[in-house]
Amino acid sequence: xxxxxxxxxxxxxxxxxxxxxxxxxxxxxxxxxxxxxxxxxxxxxxxxxxxxxxxxxxxxxxxxxxxxxxxxxxxxxxxxxxxxxxxxxxxxxxxxxxxxxxxxxxxxxxxxxxxxxxxxxxxxxxxxxxxxxxxxxxxxxxxxxxxxxxxxxxxxxxxxxxxxxxxxxxxxxxxxxxxxxxxxxxxxxxxxxxxxxxxxxxxxxxxxxxxxxxxxxxxxxxxxxxxxxxxxxxxxxxxxxxxxxxxxxxxxxxxxxxxxxxxxxxxxxxx
Amino acid sequence: xxxxxxxxxxxxxxxxxxxxxxxxxxxxxxxxxxxxxxxxxxxxxxxxxxxxxxxxxxxxxxxxxxxxxxxxxxxxxxxxxxxxxxxxxxxxxxxxxxxxxxxxxxxxxxxxxxxxxxxxxxxxxxxxxxxxxxxxxxxxxxxxxxxxxxxxxxxxxxxxxxxxxxxxxxxxxxxxxxxxxxxxxxxxxxxxxxxxxxxxxxxxxxxxxxxxxxxxxxxxxxxxxxxxxxxxxxxxxxxxx
Numbered sequence: 001x002x003x004x005x006x007x008x009x010x011x012x013x014x015x016x017x018x019x020x021x022x023x024x025x026x027x028x029x030x031x032x033x034x035x036x037x038x039x040x041x042x043x044x045x046x047x048x049x050x051x052x053x054x055x056x057x058x059x060x061x062x063x064x065x066x067x068x069x070x071x072x073x074x075x076x077x078x079x080x081x082x083x084x085x086x087x088x089x090x091x092x093x094x095x096x097x098x099x100x101x102x103x104x105x106x107x108x109x110x111x112x113x114x115x116x117x118x119x120x121x122x123x124x125x126x127x128x129x130x131x132x133x134x135x136x137x138x139x140x141x142x143x144x145x146x147x148x149x150x151x152x153x154x155x156x157x158x159x160x161x162x163x164x165x166x167x168x169x170x171x172x173x174x175x176x177x178x179x180x181x182x183x184x185x186x187x188x189x190x191x192x193x194x195x196x197x198x199x200x201x202x203x204x205x206x207x208x209x210x211x212x213x214x215x216x217x218x219x220x221x222x223x224x225x226x227x228x229x230x231x232x233x234x235x236x237x238x239x240x241x242x243x244x245x246x247x248x249x250x251x252x253x254x255x256x257x258x259x260x261x262x263x264x265x266x267x268x269x270x271x
Numbered sequence: 272x273x274x275x276x277x278x279x280x281x282x283x284x285x286x287x288x289x290x291x292x293x294x295x296x297x298x299x300x301x302x303x304x305x306x307x308x309x310x311x312x313x314x315x316x317x318x319x320x321x322x323x324x325x326x327x328x329x330x331x332x333x334x335x336x337x338x339x340x341x342x343x344x345x346x347x348x349x350x351x352x353x354x355x356x357x358x359x360x361x362x363x364x365x366x367x368x369x370x371x372x373x374x375x376x377x378x379x380x381x382x383x384x385x386x387x388x389x390x391x392x393x394x395x396x397x398x399x400x401x402x403x404x405x406x407x408x409x410x411x412x413x414x415x416x417x418x419x420x421x422x423x424x425x426x427x428x429x430x431x432x433x434x435x436x437x438x439x440x441x442x443x444x445x446x447x448x449x450x451x452x453x454x455x456x457x458x459x460x461x462x463x464x465x466x467x468x469x470x471x472x473x474x475x476x477x478x479x480x481x482x483x484x485x486x487x488x489x490x491x492x493x494x495x496x497x498x499x500x501x502x503x504x505x506x507x508x509x510x511x512x
Contacts (some may be wrong), residue, residue, distance in 0.1 A: 041345035059344025086387035136343035
């Protein structure tokens with residue numbers, strides 16, 4: 001780390017000591033969160049999530065494919081993330097890098113293990129045809145906390161997904177909606193708790209995120225069940241810290257979940 | 272059935288509804304949002320910045336690089352596979368050429384100006400929407416330019432010449448269709464992008480470009496208004512029927 005950056009980080013920690021951040025938030029305070037469903041008319045489902053200056057869009061596309069041989073009675077979904085070079089000077093063109101892959105994998109785990117979609121209900125004909133849901137997440141502007149934004153956008157896109165009509169010959173008529181919505185069985189959400197020095201905090205802006213020592217992403221369900229975990233960063237975490245982080249994440253997820261009630265109208269995600 | 276009336280009730284020289292906004296991506300040096308009907312583009316400009324690999328550097332002036340990309344969920348039907356395709360590479364190339372005559376990067380030797388165009392939604396005319404967005408984003412970034420670039424598609428469905436074809440018109444099955452995206456510098460009337468697919472006579476090409484005149488002037492005004500709005504009124508939407 002350069003000297004300038006070291007000074008910067010010390011300054012950040014000093015301010016966190018008195019519970020003040022660059023944008024005057026407290027440590028466990030989220031920025032304003034806006035959830036908009038149905039922003040892309042051509043997709044089967046879509047959602048735009050805005051957290052402060054961070055903007056993420058997720059869209060779903062449906063296809064009919066042969067089920068996996070070991071699960072002949074199930075459909076599936078697949079999560080892909082593109083950190084667009086349009087959204088940050090730090091992102092480059094080319095196939096997804098490790099950062100994008102981690103987001104895809106952790107969001108996939110949260111939704112899959114949280115059983116947001118009942119794969120059996122995606123079956124059309126046993127061993128022959130089932131729906132597959134492609135969830136694509138893209139960043140439009142990265143001002144930190146893409147992980148939480150990506151998961152919210154993906155869940156929002158699923159909530160907004162409507163099946164297209166299927167023709168008699170088994171092909172899909174994308175132009176005609178069937179009127180049948182995808183049934184979302186649970187509301188798994190990912191909240192990441194970040195650590196700098198001895199401080200735990202939520203929802204960093206980019207200027208904070210680049211200096212974190214560690215983070216723990218916690219996927220939770222409505223009843224507080226944990227459905228995914230991912231530790232990141234170079235520093236270790238103590239058991240007490242993990243205990244605290246899970247509590248913080250569970251509480252915050254409850255607040256964020258409210259934004260999806262009533263078709264995901266916007267609102268403020270308080271701590 | 273002969274195409275005598277547009278399916279969406281538009282006049283033959285009328286564009287779809289246009290929404291333009293400048294400064295939508297905070298990280299970028301310049302950015303813009305441009306929507307024409309159901310075709311929606313974001314553009315972000317980064318630079319002038321360091322150019323790698325080094326052998327691409329031009330010691331006499333800066334370079335411009337454009338990237339056109341359709342997002343996986345942007346279109347009707349199948350998912351668009353992420354990553355560059357032959358189609359997107361060609362569109363990136365012609366987009367770059369559309370800006371070449373207006374931008375002046377002599378003051379920034381060895382650097383690059385990167386222009387990223389992402390289509391969140393497409394309903395035909397996506398390269399034109401991308402160019403309109405990129406044009407505002409470049410101006411927003413303060414890149415020295417002689418003029419804004421305005422792009423619109425013109426064409427022919429059956430016997431009728433028309434402006435700003437949507438997908439339903441581009442894919443009209445009962446009669447032949449010709450689709451011709453153009454980019455123009457409004458002040459000098461020079462054309463910087465011209466492509467066509469379909470069958471059309473020379474006279475029809477000339478007439479179609481003339482028919483696009485009104486749309487070009489309208490888009491030009493909307494672009495200027497959106498740029499002014501950012502700097503004068505803190506960036507409100509410019510919306511016009």
